[in-house]
Amino acid sequence: MFFLPQNFSHPAFKEGLRSIVSVCVGIFAWGLMTGVAMVNSGLSQADALAMTLLVFAGSSQLAVLPLLAVNAPWSVVLATAFCVNLRFVVFSAHMRAYLAHYPRWYRLCSSYFTADITYVQFIQRFPNPAKDIEGQQVEQAYLAGNAFLNWASWMSGSILGIFLTQYIPAQWGVGFAGILALLGLTCKMLNTPKRWLVALLASVAACLTVAWPLKLNILFAMVVSVLICLGLERYTMLSHQTPKGSTP
Amino acid sequence: MLDFHLEHPWIILGLSVITVLSRGFFVISDRHFELPYWLERSLEYAPIAALLAVIAPEVLTLHGELIHHWLDARWMACLAGVLYYALLRQRGPSLLGVIVVGMLVYLPVHIWAGG
Numbered sequence: 001m002f003f004l005p006q007n008f009s010h011p012a013f014k015e016g017l018r019s020i021v022s023v024c025v026g027i028f029a030w031g032l033m034t035g036v037a038m039v040n041s042g043l044s045q046a047d048a049l050a051m052t053l054l055v056f057a058g059s060s061q062l063a064v065l066p067l068l069a070v071n072a073p074w075s076v077v078l079a080t081a082f083c084v085n086l087r088f089v090v091f092s093a094h095m096r097a098y099l100a101h102y103p104r105w106y107r108l109c110s111s112y113f114t115a116d117i118t119y120v121q122f123i124q125r126f127p128n129p130a131k132d133i134e135g136q137q138v139e140q141a142y143l144a145g146n147a148f149l150n151w152a153s154w155m156s157g158s159i160l161g162i163f164l165t166q167y168i169p170a171q172w173g174v175g176f177a178g179i180l181a182l183l184g185l186t187c188k189m190l191n192t193p194k195r196w197l198v199a200l201l202a203s204v205a206a207c208l209t210v211a212w213p214l215k216l217n218i219l220f221a222m223v224v225s226v227l228i229c230l231g232l233e234r235y236t237m238l239s240h241q242t243p244k245g246s247t248p
Numbered sequence: 249m250l251d252f253h254l255e256h257p258w259i260i261l262g263l264s265v266i267t268v269l270s271r272g273f274f275v276i277s278d279r280h281f282e283l284p285y286w287l288e289r290s291l292e293y294a295p296i297a298a299l300l301a302v303i304a305p306e307v308l309t310l311h312g313e314l315i316h317h318w319l320d321a322r323w324m325a326c327l328a329g330v331l332y333y334a335l336l337r338q339r340g341p342s343l344l345g346v347i348v349v350g351m352l353v354y355l356p357v358h359i360w361a362g363g
Contacts, residue, residue, distance in 0.1 A: 022343040046252050047260065054264040057271075064263065068256060078262050085270035087298050092274040093283065094291045099275050111272035116302070120295045127292075173358045176322065179306050180329055180350035184343035186299045187333040195296050202297040203304035210305040211312040221301035226290045233289070 001109050002148035012138040016145025019121050024149055026181025027117065028157035033175030034058045035161020036168050041065040045162055052158040056112070056151070060084040063215065083214035090222060091119045097129040098122075098139055110140075113147040115154075120185050121146055194229060201225035319361045325354035 002008055020027075031052075038048040038061065055061055060081040067077045092111055099107045114122070122143050130136045161168060168174070190196055206221035254260070269276075283291075307322045308315055315323075329350035333341050 023347065025344065026347050044253075044255055047255055050254055050257070050260050051263070054260055055267055056264075057267045060263065060266065064259075068259065074259055074262060077259055078266055081263050081266045082270055085266065087301070088270040089273040090291075090294050090298070092270075092272055093287070094294060096274045096283075100280070104276070104278060107275040108268055108272040111275055112268050114271060116298070120299065123295050173321070173354065176325065176354050176358075177347050177351055179303055179322075180325065180347045180354075181343065182299055182303050183326055183329050183350065184333065184346035186296065186303065187330060187341075187346060188343070189296050189299070195293070198293045198297050199300045202300040203308075206301040206304045207308050207314060210309045210314075217305065218298070218301040221304075222294065222297040225297045225301075226293045229293055230286060230290050 001106070001113065002144040002151075004144070006137065007141045007144035008148075010137060010141030012141035013145035013148075016142040016147075017149050019125065019142075020117060020146045020149045023117060023181040023184060024153035026177040026179075026184075027150055027153040029174045029176075030058060030178025030181070031154040031157025032161040032168065033170065033178075034061060035158040036165050036170055037062060037161075038065060039162055039165040040170060042069050048162045049159065052155065052162065055081075056154070057081070057085060057088075057115070058154070059215065080214055083216060086216075086219045087116075087222065090219075091116075094123060095119070098126070098136075098143075101136065102140075110143065110147075113151055114143065115147075115150060117181065117185065118143065118147045118150050120189070124189065194233070197232075198225045198229045201228055319357075321354045321358035321361065324357055325350040328353040 002013075007013055035048065035052065038051065039045060043051070043065065051061055063080055063084045064077050067080060091114065095111060095114060099110060102110070122139075125142060126139050130139055186199065190199060202221045202225035205224045206217050209217035209220050211217075212220065303326075307326050310320075329346040332349040333346050335341075336345070
């Protein structure tokens with residue numbers, strides 16, 4: 001977390017900041033349009049502000065707006081938010097190896113601040129969890145720096161959007177910069193044939209199932225594309241050599 | 249002036265708990281457990297799969313259907329961004345460049361033709 005001295009005074013904190021600075025304009029624009037959308041849906045400024053500051057999950061905030069507008073039961077609202085957030089559950093399985101040696105409050109707090117872009121950049125920077133304490137400190141400081149700038153860009157955009165709603169017409173489409181930020185990250189990761197394949201499969205699967213409710217197409221596409229690639233990997237591995245030991 | 253009366257205080261609190269629960273789902277437990285080998289292998293692909301599963305429908309679908317009109321600002325902007333990145337690959341293109349080039353294509357086409 002960025003508010004702990006052990007993290008923000010570490011040199012890797014700055015590295016985390018630097019790695020996300022090039023996309024923070026996209027995060028800002030995305031936050032801005034989420035702020036505008038919240039107020040335009042009929043939410044009061046106070047509610048929108050509280051939501052942005054506490055919930056801190058753009059896609060689930062947008063997903064529950066129509067439900068709040070018709071006063072849907074709270075169980076439906078919360079279940080919807082959880083379904084839209086299912087990709088984060090997968091991310092947390094990945095982050096576990098990096099956080100296991102910290103106390104629970106630290107693990108939960110750190111995960112709360114780890115949204116899509118921070119997760120992707122962190123995993124790219126540290127593909128294998130550090131074994132020694134110095135390495136773990138570097139990881140945590142980087143994660144904190146990256147998450148801090150992500151949080152700050154998102155919050156400043158969102159709050160501005162909430163207060164300047166009437167001056168920012170939604171049809172300008174400024175929020176598309178957020179998608180382009182994710183696209184930039186994708187370009188950086190597409191450096192092996194396997195990654196191209198999983199990208200292609202995930203795109204096709206997510207588009208074909210886009211009509212599914214609760215953004216379940218995202219989780220479906222992730223599961224399908226990853227399983228197909230895993231299957232292919234296992235097949236090709238088997239065809240070259242017999243795998244030793246830890247096969248499933 | 250801002251009125252501090254909240255209409256949905258409990259729902260907002262509940263949604264915050266949902267964020268903590270979903271982002272921290274697998275770190276809640278203190279118990280040590282090993283992920284199955286196949287699951288650990290599959291996590292290598294999770295980031296890229298998640299990115300495309302989010303991006304592709306935002307770019308290639310409209311109102312729950314694949315776009316069937318070629319005149320759409322979104323795919324053009326993405327193509328421009330990807331081309332920018334591919335052309336400058338050797339020189340380590342900045343991600344800001346992808347956003348700027350994409351928006352330079354997106355905004356005029358979007359305002360003129362929609363999408």
